[in-house]
Amino acid sequence: MQLSCHTLIVGAGITGLTIARELLKKGVDDIAIVEKENSLGAHASGRNSGVLHAGIYYSPGTYKAKFCVAGNQLMKEYCWEKELILQETGKVIVTDDSRLDSLLELKKRADQSGAKSIIIDRKELLELEPYSIPSEKALYSPNTAVFDPNQILTSIKEELTCSGKVNFVFGTSFLGISGCNKALTNQGSITFNKFINAAGSFADKVAHSFGLGSQYKVLPFKGTYKKLVSNRNYLVRGNIYPVPDLRNPFLGVHFTRGYDGDVYIGPTAIPALGREEYGFFNDISLETLSILGRDAVLFFTNERFRAAAMSETKKYFAKYMLNEAKKLVPELEIEDIEDSPKVGIRPQLVDWKSKKLVMDFIILKDGDSLHILNAISPAFTCSMAFAEHVVNEFYS
Numbered sequence: 119m120q121l122s123c124h125t126l127i128v129g130a131g132i133t134g135l136t137i138a139r140e141l142l143k144k145g146v147d148d149i150a151i152v153e154k155e156n157s158l159g160a161h162a163s164g165r166n167s168g169v170l171h172a173g174i175y176y177s178p179g180t181y182k183a184k185f186c187v188a189g190n191q192l193m194k195e196y197c198w199e200k201e202l203i204l205q206e207t208g209k210v211i212v213t214d215d216s217r218l219d220s221l222l223e224l225k226k227r228a229d230q231s232g233a234k235s236i237i238i239d240r241k242e243l244l245e246l247e248p249y250s251i252p253s254e255k256a257l258y259s260p261n262t263a264v265f266d267p268n269q270i271l272t273s274i275k276e277e278l279t280c281s282g283k284v285n286f287v288f289g290t291s292f293l294g295i296s297g298c299n300k301a302l303t304n305q306g307s308i309t310f311n312k313f314i315n316a317a318g319s320f321a322d323k324v325a326h327s328f329g330l331g332s333q334y335k336v337l338p339f340k341g342t343y344k345k346l347v348s349n350r351n352y353l354v355r356g357n358i359y360p361v362p363d364l365r366n367p368f369l370g371v372h373f374t375r376g377y378d379g380d381v382y383i384g385p386t387a388i389p390a391l392g393r394e395e396y397g398f399f400n401d402i403s404l405e406t407l408s409i410l411g412r413d414a415v416l417f418f419t420n421e422r423f424r425a426a427a428m429s430e431t432k433k434y435f436a437k438y439m440l441n442e443a444k445k446l447v448p449e450l451e452i453e454d455i456e457d458s459p460k461v462g463i464r465p466q467l468v469d470w471k472s473k474k475l476v477m478d479f480i481i482l483k484d485g486d487s488l489h490i491l492n493a494i495s496p497a498f499t500c501s502m503a504f505a506e507h508v509v510n511e512f513y514s
């Protein structure tokens with residue numbers, strides 16, 4: 119294969135697809151998207167919780183804060199226009215008295231980011247979620263919704279294909295760059311004028327092949343879920359979340375009623391051995407040793423990482439998950455919970471110079487290439503607004 123195109127995008131996840139959609143709006147008419155898998159949604163974009171977040175958690179001023187609110191609205195409008203699944207179930211964030219201060223801090227963050235949230239009292243909470251812990255106060259997010267991520271990916275792909283200006287090249291891995299504007303793949307080479315890296319968990323590697331972002335390394339975290347047995351689904355009407363530790367980018371064990379009516383508990387964020395280790399030991403490679411090395415270094419040098427790694431690893435045990443979940447829905451019993459096959463990997467970036475977890479998305483630009491790194495949760499929610507920003511501000 120020898121292809122040429124104006125703009126080459128690596129990765130057909132939600133980031134690559136929404137950027138392609140924005141490029142079409144800008145008049146770019148010759149785009150190739152290379153995707154190493156044979157279908158859409160094999161990785162994070164097809165394996166997430168399907169929650170359209172409302173922008174409550176993120177530090178004001180970050181990309182996440184800025185684009186979650188706008189992205190939520192754009193994705194909703196897209197679902198309405200295309201008649202895709204969207205359930206506006208809302209969400210409550212609950213706590214016992216010991217973390218009321220953190221709940222109020224969340225409210226402050228939400229207000230600063232323009233995210234709609236309402237402090238509600240016990241009576242209002244129990245009207246929304248009758249089986250929730252009866253918090254004296256809770257935070258209600260009316261704009262949180264659930265969607266079917268794979269349906270959205272398919273719809274955007276169809277739109278791009280129908281334009282006649284976007285060529286999907288599946289089963290093709292970007293391997294590196296050769297000389298000027300020539301990408302090497304396992305199927306041959308592709309010449310391009312512009313290059314966009316939207317490779318998800320491999321975005322750091324793709325950037326490194328351009329000599330960019332060498333201080334960033336990926337640490338994969340596995341997100342597994344449990345489910346409520348169907349006759350106990352009534353325990354959760356929408357989404358029930360705890361007040362998270364805002365120093366870490368994880369949201370804690372929570373309940374999500376998916377678009378299919380199933381109620382999921384999770385996801386965990388357990389250190390994984392590979393970027394695509396969805397099963398046990400299914401993605402062991404030479405890199406596993408580096409990943410374990412990175413985990414070990416962070417464990418000893420970063421107190422927050424150590425605390426998160428220790429509490430998350432306990433979530434392998436059903437009893438521990440149950441106890442965490444019972445802090446939100448006290449009526450829950452061990453027989454109410456079953457395993458779920460759903461699993462995703464969060465490719466968390468670490469800045470190796472500072473040994474800190476990177477909390478926001480990263481955009482790197484050099485000449486004709488543009489790289490999106492650390493597009494972790496809530497990147498699906500943010501995607502349409504974020505893509506608009508990337509194309510308007512960085513693509514020229």
Ligand SMILES: Cc1cc2nc3c(=O)[nH]c(=O)nc-3n(C[C@H](O)[C@H](O)[C@H](O)COP(=O)(O)OP(=O)(O)OC[C@H]3O[C@@H](n4cnc5c(N)ncnc54)[C@H](O)[C@@H]3O)c2cc1C
Nearest residue numbers: 129131132133154163166167169292318341462494497499
């Ligand atoms: C467990 C979990 C739950 C989540 N829940 C939510 C949620 O509820 N709401 C929300 O908004 N976000 C959520 N997220 C985050 C969200 O799913 C991701 O941030 C988002 O999907 C990332 O999209 P992406 O396109 O950047 O990456 P991906 O979806 O990973 O897409 C990247 C694509 O690039 C391809 N690729 C990689 N390397 C190459 C290469 N060398 N050559 C060719 N192709 C390549 C991959 O095959 C992949 O298809 C969750 C994530 C996880 C893991």
